[in-house]
Amino acid sequence: MSTLDKESTGGAQAPAADPRRWKALAILAAIQFMLVMDVTIVLVALPEIDKDLTFNPTGDLAWVINGYVLTAGGFLLLGGRLADMYGRRKIFMVGVVCFGVASATCGAAMSSGMLVSSRFVQGLGEALCGPAALGMIPVLFPDAKERMKALGVWGGTAALGGVIGSVVSGALTEYVDWRWIFYINIPIALAALILVPKVMPESRMEREGRSVDVVGAVSITGGLVAVVYGLIKAADHSWGSSTVLLPLLGGIGVLLLAAIWETRISDPMVPIRFFTNRTRVTSNVVTLALLASFHCYAFLLILYMQKVLGYSAIKSGMAVVPLAFAMGAGMGAASALMPRIGVKAVLAIGFGGAAAGLLVASTLEADSSYVGGVLPGMIVFGLFSAMCYPALVNGALYQVTGKDSGLASGVQTAMQQIGGALGLATLVPLAIRYTTDHIGDGVIPTVAQADGASRAFQVGAILVAVAAVLVVVLMQKVDATPRNVLAEAEGEPDAETAQRPAATGVSS
Template identity: 50%
Template structure:
């Protein structure tokens, strides 16, 4: 899956075991540090949503300003993740992880202390920049420190599972913090966690040497792909608030597509491209990245619509809305454990298919909700099944998305994976929530959209999400390749920059 550091063991290092000759002795402690930062970053993607009314009342923020509090973060992160991954390969993953985490922490401080809307919006852009630097660097560090395929599958399972759970914890935590401590603590709580992570990273995280011969960044390629991704993400965000025929939507989407095509043209001609064409030659990796869009779009829409349902239809408070996700969190842990076992024993492809199909079943169960609502009879069974499926599918997808990456491209592959997660989330919110609103209006006709009409729209969106997940399972089953090769042993070192042998059950 990736190249590893070709470094002889120091005398203090334990004797290498088969399949783990180059493994870093403190790799599991390093995983804890890297996962902790990613957990906090993912929480920050969702934690601010429940705090928006309090921010509006305290800072006098307009509705447009509130949209930028959310979208500024998403635009910066979604647009710069791919660039951040490539820069990590050039300057060092650990170095960029530290820089990104520091930026994220400082931006969290200014967000928590914001004295007006402008300060908060700029701080949210800076938080997105911090994620774009730290996330792909952290993921590539995990790939390079865990050289044994079974250990890597377990590590990526933990990473992917905690990242998925972070989205849920963000909803839960936001309600608790806003009700009990105030909206500023939604951001300030990041500071002690980031400080601990930075202190531990200096001791427990090891980077592979920078192996790429690249001396300069592909400037035009970086500009085109960054601007293109920003435009595409902005188009999806605008589509969540405006009709698809609005110039705000189609101009942004069309402009983004043109920029991405210009990026592809540049990459095919420059001597040292930002994204080498060899990246697109591995079918397993590309299929996994495409399938990630299917899963994250359904997942993001689910969180948004369920939160609307419990607050606007069932009348839950922010605290109650957060606590409603506790069963979801509880079901995530066994799903993570099963995902690791499936990847190592049955292969990532089979684990992804199982995860998608179980998640689709959970979406269909969610489509049983009604205006009266039953927490234990409707929400709990559906969210438990859905959580279990997502916990199986997400880690397996990340394992496949990083398949056969060389050490020189580990950051790039990680950046692509995190970027498609952001794009999938934006796409899901734009498309599925729009479908829900349009269906509710169709049901209501010329009358007012009542609670039952709203629920009908939500149910239609959940059924659509189930179809999307089922289609993702079919895509993986038909297109993704199952590669079965023997694992590397201690007698078969992998030199930096060369492709690693395929995972024996990818």
């Protein structure tokens, strides 16, 4: 393998970029699209899966989704740090192999246990390749203006995956077989494995003199798994129940102990200095609000169209196609606006508009039509929420050196997973309880269903509006000043780490 020469760090001139970078980005974006799509693609197919594999009635069917979310959310931070330490391309490919093999066993599942266990492995595959893919972008695009566009493409493509998943799942389940929602991942994974070594350079931290922080890795991963598990159980248990409180409080306690441990060792898995940048912290915190509201909106909208409007699985899947177009427009607008008005301004506009979109969606009633009732909120929320995704990724990687890009990517991706779980654990049960109470009071079920969704959308709008305020008050201006990311990846120390060993060359 050849190694790129270290670039000079003098001046603001960005180093020469890899001519293969846009091809590499296309592969990274395609894989991320597949990873995100695999969360939502299962939702529409669940009834057919249950019919084929005969899950028991105690709630095991939910683990077809929860198993994926649990391992993905719990191991993302570890996956990002492993990518920094052992090579981002290497860990990316290991993750793709893991995901592809698990997709094959999901499709071939002959029992509920085989499917659920394969979904756990799929989630682990995402935890490995997702952060590694995002962590490669600062290395592939050392020029900040190009990097801003590349992160916009990556974040936007990921957001679209969640919407397209419902459409693809409806079509495959209706006209082919539910097993193909998993089999379609295999050719994508194979193509990535063949093409990645040709277009993607390797990069990693220099590990000479460094030790693996086993205690930090185990405690942080264990704490995250416990927190995500608690959020998952909160979807169908009371927040005051031991089933929810024990894993949540236990996980938070373990994470606090891990934070203390990380401050006391010389080579921590997660340097605490990473969380001292308020722009990065704010970007990750508001990601929770956006993903919670988005997952709530997508879930309840499909439910509304099927239960209230009487749509079939395929029709409800096709009915969200305008959401994909609106999100595509929002991502395009964000990519064009970020270099001109900055990440902070785009986020403020995006979160403010998304809150307005949820308020429009909250006007849905039992007798609302698709065009007059569903479509306006879908377009407004889709457009403005999609503007946030590229900007959030840029904010989450703000002032991140090359040696920490995998870690930063793992944190951002973990916040997306946890945010989605939070929405399904809080906002969706809120709607369901509101609906159940109204039906108990004698309200017509379709009216109660619409009212429950409306109430959840209103709470989601408040969450997103608060996030907009946090962005305006706390975030710094994220500019497009060129930085020598390749040199940083090779170990040029920043002001905070001048005394520490640095990272290696970028090889191909």
